[in-house]
Amino acid sequence: MLTSVARRRFAPFVALAAAAWFAAAAQAQPKSRADCEAIYKPQVGQSGKDVVWVPTPDELVTRMLRMAKTTAKDFVIDLGAGDGKIAIAAAKQFGARSLGIEYNPDMVKFANCLVQVEGVADKTRIVQGDIFKEDFSKADVVTMYLLPELNLCVRHRVLAMKPGTRVTSHQFTMGDWAPDETAEVDYRSAYLWIVPARVGGTWLFREAGGPSFTVTLSQTFQKISGEVLQAGNRQPLVGATLSGERISFAFNDPKGVTRTFHGTVRGNEMTGTLRAAGGAETPVTATLQGRPADAPWAQMAAGCERFYK
Ligand SMILES: C[S@@+](CC[C@H](N)C(=O)[O-])C[C@H]1O[C@@H](n2cnc3c(N)ncnc32)[C@H](O)[C@@H]1O
Structure with missing residues (x-):
């Protein structure tokens, strides 16, 4: 604790130091790119660790x-x-x-x-x-x-x-x-x-009030294809797309009716709707059966190990 005498003696110095600190802080606060360049001015093309600096326009x-x-x-x-x-x-x-x-x-x-x-x-x-x-x-x-x-x-x-x-x-x-x-x-x-969800594998689809069926999906990045197996009848998927978690495809059911699925993938589950041309939408859920398919396309590319040493 400072005594009142010491406080009186040091007060002018404390005030001076505070004023100097505030002045320096105000000066240090950069206002423009030029202020920043006064401390360090980068050069386009200067080397970086693995690639040079060139700014994106x-x-x-x-x-x-x-x-x-x-x-x-x-x-x-x-x-x-x-x-x-x-x-x-x-x-x-x-x-x-x-x-x-x-x-x-x-x-x-x-x-x-x-x-x-x-x-x-x-x-x-x-x-x-x-x-x-x-x-x-x-x-x-x-x-x-x-x-x-x-x-x-x-x-x-x-x-x-x-x-x-x-x-x-x-x-x-x-x-x-x-x-x-x-x-x-x-x-x-x-x-x-x-980034696409992982959907490769066989999925069991359950339609509310309808028969269940399986869909086998092959995947490379966001490109998907596959087939549906329903009541012993195999049909290719048509127009299958995957964007993040959103998945869509169409197929012909055993009666030859084209049905379209739109859904969302969450891990080993999908939820969505099935619709026949001109018909009402019915809710569907799907569960991945067994293990997901291998995804070699998602592995580290050859020759990259050296960056991770
Ligand atoms: C082409 S510049 C792009 C700068 C900025 N992203 C833009 O688009 O304006 C690449 C930057 O990556 C930096 N860089 C190079 N190798 C790096 C690494 N292994 N880790 C982090 N930064 C790196 C460089 O120093 C450089 O500033």
Whole structure:
């Protein structure tokens, strides 16, 4: 405890120190990109750990986030965040929470400086880390501008994320996983993938008030095909589609009536409706019988081990 004499003696120094601290803090608060560049000025093309820094143009950033149907409910993670512009745009334009993972520590400081300048520090953070070591599994939307090989080598981790997660990449694809959507802005491409639910295997369908039947599904990424077995009659599925958790297909029943299923996949269960042309919808549930089919397409691609050592 300071005595009242000591308090009186030190009061001027305390006031001076406080004034100096407030002045320094006010000066340290960056107001513009130039303020951030005064501390560190990145150069386009500067080397990064696995890929150089080249920023995605503003318009394409917006397009990528729009393609991914980003909303304020989403958590967006940019892999290889550079100056943080995708993470910042996700917060500023779409109200999302966002995180950028960037390997270069100077770039991380610079990006966090821009986060402050853009006034999104309550929603956005850029962290120093290696995309091959950091966990990004909690994201609803993943964005990247990397290289084909890097995309391929994070692909198995993306495919292990919750069905419906949206992934968007500037310029580079993901090997043989065809995108769900492609966009072009000023001759630059952006791609969107939606993480598909795992549906490969045999499913027992139960229709309210109707006969049960089995559907065997083969799956490679979001591409599905299969056949239905009903009262000893086998029929191919027609127009089968899978988008995240949403699944649809049609087939002819043993009476030759075309029936269409629309449903939602939740783990080993599906729920949805069946409708005959011109008829009413009836509720259906389905349960996976036995083990899910193997999914070699979801495994780590050959040659990627070196990134994970
Ligand atoms: C092409 S830039 C893209 C920057 C930003 N995402 C954009 O689209 O504007 C790629 C960034 O990834 C960073 N990077 C390279 N290898 C990385 C790694 N293994 N982990 C994290 N960041 C990495 C680089 O430093 C660079 O800033």
